Amino acid sequence: AQSVTQLGSHVSVSEGALVLLRCNYSSSVPPYLFWYVQYPNQGLQLLLKYTSAATLVKGINGFEAEFKKSATSFHLTKPSAHMSDAAEYFCAVTQANQAGTALIFGKGTTLSVSS
Amino acid sequence: GAGVSQSPSNKVTEKGKDVELRCDPISGHTALYWYRQSLGQGLEFLIYFQGNSAPDKSGLPSDRFSAERTGGSVSTLTIQRTQQEDSAVYLCASSFLSGGAGEQYFGPGTRLTVT
Numbered sequence: 001a002q003s004v005t006q007l008g009s010h011v012s013v014s015e016g017a018l019v020l021l022r023c024n025y026s027s028s029v030p031p032y033l034f035w036y037v038q039y040p041n042q043g044l045q046l047l048l049k050y051t052s053a054a055t056l057v058k059g060i061n062g063f064e065a066e067f068k069k070s071a072t073s074f075h076l077t078k079p080s081a082h083m084s085d086a087a088e089y090f091c092a093v094t095q096a097n098q099a100g101t102a103l104i105f106g107k108g109t110t111l112s113v114s115s
Numbered sequence: 116g117a118g119v120s121q122s123p124s125n126k127v128t129e130k131g132k133d134v135e136l137r138c139d140p141i142s143g144h145t146a147l148y149w150y151r152q153s154l155g156q157g158l159e160f161l162i163y164f165q166g167n168s169a170p171d172k173s174g175l176p177s178d179r180f181s182a183e184r185t186g187g188s189v190s191t192l193t194i195q196r197t198q199q200e201d202s203a204v205y206l207c208a209s210s211f212l213s214g215g216a217g218e219q220y221f222g223p224g225t226r227l228t229v230t
Contacts, residue, residue, distance in 0.1 A: 022227065043119070043206060043221035089156065102148060102160035102174065103219060 002027045002093050006106035014114050019063075019078040021109045023091030026072065033074040033094040034103065035065055046091065050074060061085070086113045117141065119222035122209050127228045128197055136192040136225045142211030147190050148210075148219060149182060153203035161205075164190065165212070197229045 007022040025031055032051050036044040048059025055067040065076045074091060088110050092103040120139045128134050140147050142228040149161040160174040175181070179198075184190040194201055204226050208219035 021148075036221075043223045044208075046218050049218055059176070102163055102171070103150075103158075104160070105158035107157045 001008055001029065002029075002095065002104050004091050004093050004104055004106035006089075006091050006109050009107065010110045010112070012112040012114065013081045015083055016080050019076070019081045019085065019111065021076040021089050021091075021111065023065075023076065023106060024072055025074060025091070025093045027093060027095070031093045031095065033065075033067060034094075035059065035063070035074075035076050035107075036090045036092060038088045038090065040087075047076070048087075049074050052073075053090045081111075081113045083113050083115065086111055119209050119220055120204070120205055121222040121225050123225060124223065125226045125228075126204075127230060129197060130229055131196055133193065133195045134197055134227065135206050136194075138190045138192070138207030138209075138222060139187065140190070140207070141211075141220055144209035144211045144220070146210045146212050146217065146219075147184055148208045149192050150206045151203045151210070152206055152224070156203075158206070161192070187221070190210065194227075197227075199229050202227055202229045 003026045005024045034049045035047040037047050038044050047063050048057045050057050050067045058064045063078045065074050067074050088108045090108045091106040095101045096101050122137045140172045144168050147164045151159045163171040179195045182192045204224040206221055206224045208221045210217040210219045
């Protein structure tokens with residue numbers, strides 16, 4: 001069975017500050033890991049994905065995440081927050097090498113950015 | 116190119132009525148997923164279609180929920196005898212499975228309100 005835990009349902013940062021959104025996963029098989037962003041009244045947009053290649057993954061809008069197998073973590077970071085980063089962020093896991101399995105999502109973290 | 120589209124964007128219905136939600140996936144995508152997003156439960160997988168294979172219905176919460184996919188393209192999610200707990204945003208996603216991660220592309224969702 002697989003699961004995802006996102007620590008902190010709400011994170012607040014100042015504009016220009018480091019963004020760190022935490023995600024831990026549980027999986028008995030090699031995982032694929034994803035971060036999605038959801039802006040108000042919109043669908044989910046893929047930020048980045050880990051698919052067993054490089055452990056440091058770079059995504060869109062300056063975000064990156066590092067896969068750490070020993071810590072079963074896939075935290076999302078951005079060096080400098082922008083006001084436009086305010087949104088809800090979801091970490092998700094699925095089974096590697098088994099195309100078509102559904103995504104299992106964390107509960108989400110709402111990011112607020114203040115000026 | 117065109118993304119995943121869903122209709123209607125909003126649906127208000129009375130308890131006990133049936134509703135149909137439509138999803139148009141990205142052209143050429145072989146896999147189609149339905150998810151439900153609600154305040155209490157987060158993002159939950161409902162059903163998955165892949166080509167002509169039998170769908171994975173393991174996430175459907177009750178037999179009031181059903182879905183079909185015609186011609187390997189458009190999908191309709193039907194909820195019979197709606198209940199207030201069915202109120203949620205229903206998200207559709209599609210992906211092209213080519214042996215890789217097959218990342219899923221999401222539509223904007225249908226917000227269902229059962230009164």
